[in-house]
Amino acid sequence: MHDTRIVRADPAAFDAALARRALPPAAEAILEQDNIRRAAQTALQELQARRNQLSKEIGIGKRQGADTAALEAEATALRGRMEALEAEAKAADAAQTSLLETLPNLLDDSVPEGREESDNVVLHQHGNPPNLPFTPKQHFEIGEALGLMDFAGAAKLAGARFTVLKGQLARLERALGQYMLSLHVDEHGFTETSVPLLVNDATMYGTGQLPKFKEDLFHTDDGRWLIPTAEVPLTNLVAGEILAEDALPVRLTSLSPCFRSEAGSAGRDTRGMLRQHQFTKVEMVSITTPEQSEAEHERMTQCAERVLTELGLVWRRIVLCAGDTGFSATKTYDLEVWLPGQAAWREISSCSNCRDFQARRMGGRYRPKEGKGTAFLHTLNGSGVAVGRALIAVLETHQQEDGRVAIPAVLAPWMGGLSHIG
Structure with a gap:
């Protein structure tokens, strides 16, 4: 399996390494799924932070006898959005893995060129x-x-x-x-x-x-x-x-x-x-x-x-x-x-x-x-x-x-x- 950090650091070099094995470029497809996964995870972290803040505000409001219905409605909506983001991140991770797991190891520089x-x-x-x-x-x-x-x-x-x-x-x-x-x-x-x-x-x-x-x-x-x-x-x-x-x-x-x-x-x-x-x-x-x-x-x-x-x-x-x-x-x-x-x-x-x-x-x-x-x-x-x-x-x-x-x-x-x- 390949480290996606290596792909991200130099996509052209990764594709050139695959070309030595007569394989087509793959970096773009890998990084596309990686970007989707990373964006979903970032958004998920932001929503989690907001959900934690809402939990505190709801708790304080209930103790003070305030109306927390609006806050609770927002928290419920957040749960739905978070579940969708989790599913999106999971799907992107699976798609990325399915690409990576079928790609062979990168060759050592000393390996001679050749096809057969x-x-x-x-x-x-x-x-x-x-x-x-x-x-x-x-x-x-x-x-x-x-x-x-x-x-x-x-x-x-x-x-x-x-x-x-x-x-x-x-x-x-x-x-x-x-x-x-x-x-x-x-x-x-x-x-x-x-x-x-x-x-x-x-x-x-x-x-x-x-x-x-x-x-x-x-x-x-x-x-x-x-x-x-x-x-x-x-x-x-x-x-x-x-x-x-x-x-x-x-x-x-x-x-x-x-x-x-x-x-x-x-x-x-x-x-x-x-x-x-x-x-x-x-x-x-x-x-x-x-x-x-x-x-x-x-x-x-x-x-x-x-x-x-x-x-x-x-x-x-x-x-x-x-x-x-x-x-x-x-x-x-x-x-x-x-x-x-x-x-x-x-x-x-x-x-x-x-x-x-x-x-x-x-x-x-x-x-x-x-x-x-x-x-x-x-x-x-x-x-x-x-x-x-x-x-x-x-x-x-x-x-x-x-x-x-x-x-x-x-x-x-x-x-x-x-x-x-x-």
């Missing part, structure tokens, strides 16, 4: 795509050849975009999640957190999923939503709270299933596990002061990068361009991994700084050690990393010519001593 994925900028790369002495297979070819990846069975149970993993592949998926979670907790200082997979409207609204992305979500008959990422419940733990500055930063991590309708993705990645309705992810969330968030963004991204390095994967960091940056983010780093079977780079992690955008929506504040009052928190989120995509990358990167798959050494504690699958 091809305009993203590669910042650095770890390793080089291998030149394998055989024709590499895609992950679903490997999994099906091993008899451990069942798409037909999943379709029978739930439909398209689901997968059944069996035996050693199911264990590999579990090992990847446990390894990432342990790394982030034991070495990166995140607090392990088990969260609800079903949340209410307010929780989805707080992180920006509602109302704009309703079609991307799964909804239950009793009014709850399946989480698209653990970012949603983790971040909302500070909704409506006022934290002490000394308690910051707060770093939370969770291993959870995620659910996405994949609306608008018909025909994309229909084979394999790349784009699923249900997948597992290790999420990282940080809650900071404004002064901490930029450094925390870098730190969080490095935590995800370490996962990829220790799994022996080839990866690169990119900064998303203006047109590809997500709704709640002011700046996003994506990590892409090289998939030999596809001979392509694919996203495996996304780490975003949202600054105070989500905190304003959810009312998350902190109390500075120096100074008076409270200030909005900054929130950050990052996948550390998507477990299904990590499994895909491990299968394609560590596949052997004989059909087996080598298991990265860091997963040994969770793989029962296995060095290979198959």
Whole structure:
């Protein structure tokens, strides 16, 4: 959510910021409703002061036996006018909110210009795509050849975009999640957190999923939503709270299933596990002061990068361009991994700084050690990393010519001593 004071201070700059995301101007419409609301509230305060004065005069008149009928008639008329002004202010506030809540976060100045994925900028790369002495297979070819990846069975149970993993592949998926979670907790200082997979409207609204992305979500008959990422419940733990500055930063991590309708993705990645309705992810969330968030963004991204390095994967960091940056983010780093079977780079992690955008929506504040009052928190989120995509990358990167798959050494504690699958 945006601060209307920023819009009022420089409407042209606000509209220019929206234009970077290829959005039309909105400042005039926002300020029109803001002016109506402010005028109604000012008039309401003036009428309230007059009503208070009338109450005093009526009281004095009654004690003195004077005729107060005219004063009482004026007070009655004031009540009607005040109710109308309250309704006008409320309607203007709702109209302004409906405009603001669908506008994305303003971009950091360092975000590169561009409209689509091809305009993203590669910042650095770890390793080089291998030149394998055989024709590499895609992950679903490997999994099906091993008899451990069942798409037909999943379709029978739930439909398209689901997968059944069996035996050693199911264990590999579990090992990847446990390894990432342990790394982030034991070495990166995140607090392990088990969260609800079903949340209410307010929780989805707080992180920006509602109302704009309703079609991307799964909804239950009793009014709850399946989480698209653990970012949603983790971040909302500070909704409506006022934290002490000394308690910051707060770093939370969770291993959870995620659910996405994949609306608008018909025909994309229909084979394999790349784009699923249900997948597992290790999420990282940080809650900071404004002064901490930029450094925390870098730190969080490095935590995800370490996962990829220790799994022996080839990866690169990119900064998303203006047109590809997500709704709640002011700046996003994506990590892409090289998939030999596809001979392509694919996203495996996304780490975003949202600054105070989500905190304003959810009312998350902190109390500075120096100074008076409270200030909005900054929130950050990052996948550390998507477990299904990590499994895909491990299968394609560590596949052997004989059909087996080598298991990265860091997963040994969770793989029962296995060095290979198959």
